[in-house]
Amino acid sequence: MAILHCTSLPFLSLRTTISSSKSTLTSTRIPLFLAMNSFAKSEPVSSSASSSSSTYQQVPEQDANNDLDRVADNTFRRYTSNVTKGSGKGTAIVWFRNDLRVLDNEALYKAWLSSETVLPVYCVDPRLFATTYHFGFPKTGALRAQFLLECLADLRKNLMKRGLNLLVQHGKPEEILPSLAKSFQAHTVYAQKETCSEELNVERLVMRGLKQVVTSPEESSGITVSNNIPKLQLVWGTTMYHLDDLPFDATSLPDVYTQFRKLVETKCTIRSCIKLPASLGPPPTVQDWGCLPSLEQLGLSSQSVNKGMKFVGGETAALSRVYEYFWKKDLLRVYKETRNGMLGPDYSTKFSPWLASGSLSPRFIYEEVKRYENDRLANSSTYWVLFELIWRDYFRFLSVKYGNSLFHLGGPRKVQRNWSQDKNLFESWRDGCTGYPLIDANMKELSTTGFMSNRGRQIVCSFLVRDMGIDWRMGAEWFETCLLDYDPCSNYGNWTYGSGTNV
Ligand SMILES: Cc1cc2nc3c(=O)[nH]c(=O)nc-3n(C[C@H](O)[C@H](O)[C@H](O)COP(=O)(O)OP(=O)(O)OC[C@H]3O[C@@H](n4cnc5c(N)ncnc54)[C@H](O)[C@@H]3O)c2cc1C
Incomplete structure (x- = not known):
């Protein structure tokens, strides 16, 4: 990052009308x-000066009585079902991406339903910690990386409460997942579907990698798998309205938000959250579930928040x-x-x-x-x-x-x-x-x-x-x-x- 020259730029006029169709800000007199x-x-972050006083507010608030765990446990209880498993066989992998949760996670649910054992996996993909496409900024800054590590630690904890664990592997999903599918003779890799080019590219590469894996019929535990090649099954899960429930094809999406909103509000219903049973285990035998990396291992320096909000x-x-x-x-x-x-x-x-x-x-x-x-x-x-x-x-x-x-x-x-x-x-x-x-x-x-x-x-x-x-x-x-x-x-x-x- 360049050295800062904090000069004001008086020749610029602060234009306050936001031309976005969404809202209009009409006055600069904001108290x-x-x-x-x-x-x-x-001081800017890149400056060497540091503040001695720490006045941040934690979101959610800090609590003396372990409220965070209590609230989450109560919520999980409300979303626990008595469903008993059907005829699932063999091993299924859940590849966690931007769906770092247990509650209402369809990929996790489908993996559990279709198998005897579920292997949850997160790949710490080095591309996430490289640089942005045009201008070479860090692709993931230290604060989001720290937030991500906290998400992963918490996901592991919540999976363990349900009898599973989280396998943390460092590398590209297209290399890790086929190799795991082979070692564990998995019949399917379940994951949340993404929509943008970088993520779609990884999906294509994973699919290609899995095609190179052939599980032996006797080892894939009697599951009928076409040519015994593990499948990548992508599940929609990012939105409130499900893609398949839209009253139009996504390629005919209205170009005006209000038209879109009125159509979905009148013609679609929102699917209920998926409930999971109390236990999803036992997981397959894994020698080493892997450690979460430190920020330094991701090539980042830790940055503490001592002002404003700390999530x-x-x-x-x-x-x-x-x-x-x-x-x-x-x-x-x-x-x-x-x-x-x-x-x-x-x-x-x-x-x-x-x-x-x-x-x-x-x-x-x-x-x-x-x-x-x-x-x-x-x-x-x-x-x-x-x-x-x-x-x-x-x-x-x-x-x-x-x-x-x-x-x-x-x-x-x-x-x-x-x-x-x-x-x-x-x-x-x-x-x-x-x-x-x-x-x-x-x-x-x-x-x-x-x-x-x-x-x-x-x-x-x-x-x-x-x-x-x-x-x-x-x-x-x-x-x-x-x-x-x-x-x-x-x-x-x-x-x-x-x-x-x-x-
Ligand atoms: C230039 C610009 C870049 C933005 N980049 C992001 C981004 O990378 N990620 C992101 O989640 N939001 C982004 N937003 C949208 C919005 O600013 C944030 O979602 C919002 O500030 C988050 O705060 P909140 O959760 O308290 O929002 P609330 O006001 O409480 O809204 C509830 C939720 O609605 C959704 N939401 C609200 N406004 C928007 C919006 N304009 N677009 C999309 N979703 C919205 C968010 O998921 C939000 O959490 C961007 C907005 C602008 C103008």
């Missing part, structure tokens, strides 16, 4: 300036946050009025980091909203959380329709425009040194915590793209590095909207 000053004044990774924390936001603090009833805030844990749900890692199922959130509406109240705020989750679905389905154009400079609309890649301007934005306190505070919040409010993201995106005229992909890739909730569909979807290159 958050003062409170956000703690970020605006703080705890993992499904246990995710379930706890849902409980805290909906039930304990009763904030769901006012979400619509508070959601455009910028400060602290409570103005919005903060579910996004767990949704992005798959530690939290959007269908579980839906069911909790419905439970809240039954038990407490239903109003425009309770509905609005679902409205926002439909945006998330929309960006996922857009990636199916528009494929790689989401990542291209001209976007899905193939817009021709001259963009600047001025290094100094970009770095002043990236490092929070533009001289505009609102921009700088938001950018520093991003680099010191891995989070920024939705309104903050809209404002800094608009500033980079419209006021500075910088290539929007530079901003999108920097977000890709830093965001705890980085998701290719939501990130590039929102950036193409902000830059006027989406449909």
Whole structure:
């Protein structure tokens, strides 16, 4: 990272009208300036100065009574079924990707149903820790890497509670999975389906690798497997509405969000969460389940959060946050009025980091909203959380329709425009040194915590793209590095909207 020159850029005017079709910000007189000053004044991350005082707020809140585990255990109990297994045979592998959860995990359920033993696997893929596509930023920053490691540790713990474990392997899935399928004579690898090019490429390579594996008929435990080649079975699981339930083919997805929303709201139902039995074990015999890497082993230096919000990774924390936001603090009833805030844990749900890692199922959130509406109240705020989750679905389905154009400079609309890649301007934005306190505070919040409010993201995106005229992909890739909730569909979807290159 370059040395910072914190000069203000007075020739720029802070344009405040966000042209996104989603919302319009009409005034710069936001009284958050003062409170956000703690970020605006703080030293940038790349500086050697460090703050002596630690004033962060943990999300979900720190608890004295082990609330996190208690809440998660209660939730798991509600989602435990008495289903008894059918005629599953042999071994099935679950390849965990961005679905790092037990509750409502269809790949895990299908693996359990189809086999006698389930082998859960996570591959620490070195490509995730390389650099971004165009501009060479770290593909996964230290804060998201730390969050991911916490998700994996928690997933392992929750699988162990159900009689399984998590095999952690370092390397490319296309090398690891065929080799495991051969060693364990697995008949199927189950995994969550992804939609963007890098992930699709890995799926293709895994499929190709599995085709080289031939399990012997007697060893594959009587399962009828075509040519005894283990299959890769991909399962849809990222959205609230299931792809197969859409009232249109994904390639005919409406280009206007409101049309999409009205169609799914009137013509589709949301599937129930999948319940699992209390025990999924025993797992196959494994000599060494593998250790989680340290940040240093991933080529990253650890970065501690000592200001703003500090998110705890993992499904246990995710379930706890849902409980805290909906039930304990009763904030769901006012979400619509508070959601455009910028400060602290409570103005919005903060579910996004767990949704992005798959530690939290959007269908579980839906069911909790419905439970809240039954038990407490239903109003425009309770509905609005679902409205926002439909945006998330929309960006996922857009990636199916528009494929790689989401990542291209001209976007899905193939817009021709001259963009600047001025290094100094970009770095002043990236490092929070533009001289505009609102921009700088938001950018520093991003680099010191891995989070920024939705309104903050809209404002800094608009500033980079419209006021500075910088290539929007530079901003999108920097977000890709830093965001705890980085998701290719939501990130590039929102950036193409902000830059006027989406449909
Ligand atoms: C330039 C830009 C980049 C963004 N990049 C990402 C990203 O990489 N990952 C990501 O999850 N969100 C992204 N967003 C969307 C949004 O800013 C975050 O989802 C939201 O700030 C997360 O905070 P929350 O969970 O408290 O949201 P809440 O307001 O509580 O909303 C609830 C949930 O709805 C979904 N949601 C809300 N707004 C959006 C939206 N505009 N697009 C998609 N989903 C939405 C999220 O899953 C969120 O957790 C981006 C927005 C912009 C403007």
